[in-house]
Amino acid sequence: MPSINWFTATPGDLIDGRFNSVILEHFYHWITGRQQDLWSPSFFYPNLDVLAFSDNHFGNAFIYALLRILDLSREVAFSAWYVSGCLLNFLVTYIVLRKLHFSVFAASAGAFVFAYFLPAIIQAGHAQLTYRFAIPLAFYALWNFIYKRQISALGLLFLWICVQFYCSIYLGVFLVYLLLAASIAALILQHKNLFKDLKRSWLDLTKPRKIFLSALAIASSISIILLLEKYQQVASLYGFTGNVVEVKHMLPRLESYLIADNSSFSSFVGSWFNQIPLYRHEHQLFIGIGVALIFFIGCCIPWFNYFGINRPYAKDQNAIGKLAFFSLLILFLSTLQYGVGGGQLTSPYEYLFSIPGILSIRAVTRLILVQGLPIAILVALACETLISSLNKNNYFWRAAGIAIVAALLSLEVIFFDHVKTPNAIWTERLNRLSVLLPKPIPAGSVLFVDNSGKETWYFAEVDAMVLAQDLGIPTINGYSGKFPPGHDHQSPNSCIPYMARVQDYGKFHHLTEASTNELMTHIIQIPPSTCVKVN
Known part of the structure; x- marks a missing residue:
């Protein structure tokens, strides 16, 4: 709510915030019949298909349209749409963590981190990155597919990847990165009899179930291909090419993970690093002091049996903790810029530059929004272990432990310096022109x-x-x-x-x-x- 000043402001500045509002308003005009061409909003006239110059919001614009149909002004509807996305990220992640057998408090803590950790709220100005709820659902489907040997989860996996692509192509691509990293980690950790068990799971399905799941996977894949094909056609029509130098500037560095310039508590850490003169606003990747502390505890827990004494689902929780740890490690190492001779920086990610369209994903630092899920899982694991280690009959110490953990996770978020634009400024600028x-x-x-x-x-x-x-x-x-x-x-x-x-x-x-x-x-x-x- 501070990021929208209780519906009297919109998240972000006067540029990207209002741009996203224009895209959402265009979708509302299209479904209400005021705009005929979905791919050609009214700007850059008379150029066509200009919606494919950026994210399109197809996966979440219906929420904004509903708010506008309920007669909210465009500014208030935009803020309400943003809040809805934040809440959806939290609620879906909470449900997924509960299905992974985490307690109410641990699931709440993990969901809070995924929805509201510092790298997420600093991106409020890039509202197209708000809706991330399909990420935990896709990760959970992959978990069920590989660890629970449920072949039926594959259809849902493709569905949630498709949903994320339609919410944000950036995050759809990054979700694929996460799932590839998790698959590599899972095949190393849990490969025994995998294909044999999956074949048995497929044979156990009824014929209608097989047809439905196959159709779901195929339809989701075709939907993604059609979307990306449209963007490729527009890029070819207008001669768009990626800028290698620009992408290199927005690959994360080690110091990127320590920068949080808008945090009242930890901005002093990032102030030590002034080696990022360009696009510093894209390198705000520090997760917060309290979150980092609990996260590092979570990283240690899966490797020590001592921590499983009071946890009934310790085996599954430790397994997903290991999966989250290695997925995060693979993403971290494969995108990080390393120093080489002459002071230059290079990254394994540069090997992907030859893939068509990959240079259109300029700000690779935004991968942190997807990395937030394994971070959230490890935070939930730490919270589960820390709280379960306390005596259940001693309510005072148990309540005190919960309060301390909650404060560590949330205080830095509460006192974060949000970038927002009062609605009155929108009105004043338009009136001056009108x-x-x-x-x-x-x-x-x-x-x-x-x-x-x-x-x-x-x-x-x-x-x-x-x-x-x-x-x-x-x-x-x-x-x-x-x-x-x-x-x-x-x-x-x-x-x-x-x-x-x-x-x-x-x-x-x-x-x-x-x-x-x-x-x-x-x-x-x-x-x-x-x-x-x-x-």
Whole structure:
């Protein structure tokens, strides 16, 4: 709630927060019939398929749409959608940990860490990363498949991978990384008679069950392929290519795991490391002092039988603790940048750069959001062991132990310095532009908001996106993860006139001069000035 100031603000800044709001609002307009083309929102007009320039929110936008149908304003609906995602992450992880036989307190502690640990709440500005509830469900399905020898879990595994891809392609890819790491670890730890047991499990299924599970796995796989194929088509159409240098800058380093600049308690640790001049905001990977302490205890527990004395499900819990530990270790080592001669850094992850589309996943540091699940499991294991070691009949010490653990896990989160934007600022910026519009707005109008070099270019771009969407008209302006020809700003205060944008659009699509000139006649520019700085 502090991140939305009790529904009077939205999480994040004026740029990425409002951009995600535009994407969600577009989906709402589409299902209510106000927008005809799902893949072509009203920005970057007249370019098509611009939704595929970034995440699309297909897996969670229906929640936002429902909130808008219930007549919440777009700002409040966006905040409520964000809160819903956070709650869903917590509740689903709690249910999964309970199914893994953790106690109420241990499951709550683990779920809290997965949903709200520092690397998660620092990403509030990147709201497209909020919905992560399919990650614990997929991990649990893999557990049942390999450890419980349930072939039926394979269908659910594919389903939850698909759901996560449709919530966020970034996290869908990272979930696949986690599952591959967990599979490698599981095959080492639990390989005996695996294929024989899975074959028996398949033969035990009824024919309708086999057909249903096969159809579920195939349909989920096809859905993922179709989604990624659409993004590949758009990337090919617009000539998008990955930037190797940029991706290297956003691979985690050892010091990344100690940086939490917005934490009142532990920011001093990260202040010791100033070797990350670029994209430091993406290297905020420290999990918190209290969480780290309990996490390291959890890492030790599976290897010592002494800790299993008072735990009825110690064998299963230790097994999943080992699986979580090795999964996390594999992800950590395979993505970490290592120092080499000459002060350069390299990483095993660079071997993946040749895979088509992999460089589109620029911020590899966000893998921490998926690594949060094995961290949460090990925290739950530590809490289970610590609390069960206390005398059940001594309620005072048991309550004191729970309170101490809860404080260690939560205090740093409670006093975290959230980045948020008051709703009033949204309204004020839009009102300032609205008074400049002609009344009534002519039919067929296309909006263009001129930056004029007065502030960083993306403020005007997102202002135009929100205003045009509210007005129900397209806009030449736009902001996203990728940019069509004519829209790529080269400096913070640069301004690209609409004439240049339309001309570049015409050249790219081989249009006649008459066609581009006709489009320009429909453009309404506010304020009615010319760019001070041009790329």
